[in-house]
Amino acid sequence: MKRIGILGGSFDPVHEGHVGLARDALAQADLDQVLLIPARLQPFKQDRMPASGEDRMEMLRLALAQDPGIEPCSYELEQEGVSYTYRTLRAMQERFGPEAKICFITGTDSILKLDTWMNAEELLTRYSYIVGSRPGYDDTELKECVRRLEETYGTEIRIIHNAPFDISATEIRERLAAGASAEGLVPPAVLEYIREHGLYRNQDLNARGLAYIREHLKESRLAHTCRVADTAVTLARRFGADPAKAETAAIFHDMAKNMSAEEMNEQIRSFGLDEKYIDNPNLAHSKIARCLMVRDFGITDEDILNAVAYHTTGRAGMSLLEKVVFLADAIEPGRSYPSAEEIRRIADTDLDRACLCMLERTVAYLKKKGARIDTDTTDALAYLKDKPILNEEENKHA
Numbered sequence: 405m406k407r408i409g410i411l412g413g414s415f416d417p418v419h420e421g422h423v424g425l426a427r428d429a430l431a432q433a434d435l436d437q438v439l440l441i442p443a444r445l446q447p448f449k450q451d452r453m454p455a456s457g458e459d460r461m462e463m464l465r466l467a468l469a470q471d472p473g474i475e476p477c478s479y480e481l482e483q484e485g486v487s488y489t490y491r492t493l494r495a496m497q498e499r500f501g502p503e504a505k506i507c508f509i510t511g512t513d514s515i516l517k518l519d520t521w522m523n524a525e526e527l528l529t530r531y532s533y534i535v536g537s538r539p540g541y542d543d544t545e546l547k548e549c550v551r552r553l554e555e556t557y558g559t560e561i562r563i564i565h566n567a568p569f570d571i572s573a574t575e576i577r578e579r580l581a582a583g584a585s586a587e588g589l590v591p592p593a594v595l596e597y598i599r600e601h602g603l604y605r606n607q608d609l610n611a612r613g614l615a616y617i618r619e620h621l622k623e624s625r626l627a628h629t630c631r632v633a634d635t636a637v638t639l640a641r642r643f644g645a646d647p648a649k650a651e652t653a654a655i656f657h658d659m660a661k662n663m664s665a666e667e668m669n670e671q672i673r674s675f676g677l678d679e680k681y682i683d684n685p686n687l688a689h690s691k692i693a694r695c696l697m698v699r700d701f702g703i704t705d706e707d708i709l710n711a712v713a714y715h716t717t718g719r720a721g722m723s724l725l726e727k728v729v730f731l732a733d734a735i736e737p738g739r740s741y742p743s744a745e746e747i748r749r750i751a752d753t754d755l756d757r758a759c760l761c762m763l764e765r766t767v768a769y770l771k772k773k774g775a776r777i778d779t780d781t782t783d784a785l786a787y788l789k790d791k792p793i794l795n796e797e798e799n800k801h802a
């Protein structure tokens with residue numbers, strides 16, 4: 405009978421503790437294979453921006469590259485809604501067939517609470533469990549629990565020895581955000597990936613931004629912001645901008661969007677912004693956001709601030725990051741205006757041309773509505789039209 409071990413978690417990021425537990429389970433519990441299954445994390449249901457599913461899968465691949473028999477599995481990332489363990493185990497049973505034994509790998513704390521989980525009875529009667537217990541740990545309570553579950557449900561539970569790993573992913577993220585070393589805690593290839601992609605670097609700032617917009621934005625605007633953040637990171641990677649800056653700018657870009665008109669006007673006056681933004685919430689929200697980011701969040705990075713301030717209009721000489729945020733706002737997957745698909749297609753290879761198309765569309769739309777067109781928009785348009793269109797390689801270094 406094939407025995408498959410399943411280890412779930414956020415893996416944000418995967419660390420040596422996860423890898424060690426998977427290895428110990430493979431070695432000590434007669435398993436043929438161990439799957440590490442990252443959970444789907446809902447960014448706006450959390451108090452921080454998690455790394456994307458794609459990044460967490462890639463970090464798992466890197467961490468497990470030298471371990472035949474241990475592999476990441478994207479099952480939960482592909483599901484809609486909350487991931488429940490019973491659903492995942494059912495799916496794995498189906499995948500490996502009725503003959504396979506599905507063994508859920510877990511820590512001591514979880515097994516003690518297992519009979520309070522969703523569909524506990526199904527979990528305890530159909531599947532087996534592998535519990536990592538640290539050597540020297542007083543496991544009287546654990547053994548008592550195992551005895552009780554075996555007696556009540558006939559559950560197969562194996563206790564394996566697992567070396568203690570006292571650092572949580574939360575502490576690892578905090579270290580990385582503070583610029584401290586996480587060497588020895590995270591596999592070297594994963595550390596390299598984190599560094600290269602700017603993961604966790606702005607996490608404190610992003611968490612504060614997230615808390616603010618959760619309080620001040622409507623649900624639909626939050627969802628939009630989340631999609632802009634994802635799109636901005638993707639575009640930043642594609643065109644060589646800094647993905648961490650792109651993510652931060654995206655989180656903050658619409659922070660003032662749901663202010664009332666009176667409040668916006670008041671902010672414009674109190675920050676001494678140009679009077680032309682009075683009664684023009686479409687433009688005002690981006691300028692007010694910039695001021696709030698400086699005053700209330702201490703953000704000093706001019707590129708991030710400008711990416712937010714010009715996300716609605718663009719401007720002449722806009723930077724790579726400004727273009728990325730401008731475009732991400734325009735083509736995030738929730739946008740469905742007529743030329744959205746076309747602009748997305750152009751954005752696969754050509755950032756400048758995609759921005760140009762978007763600006764042309766904006767101008768046409770405003771003209772049709774008889775609305776005033778901001779000079780920054782006409783300047784941006786002229787600037788990008790005059791600019792020789794770069795090929796993809798050049799675009800990366802622009």
Ligand SMILES: [Fe+2]
Nearest residue numbers: 657658661716
């Ligand atoms: Fe906006």
Ligand SMILES: [Fe+2]
Nearest residue numbers: 632657658733
């Ligand atoms: Fe937006």
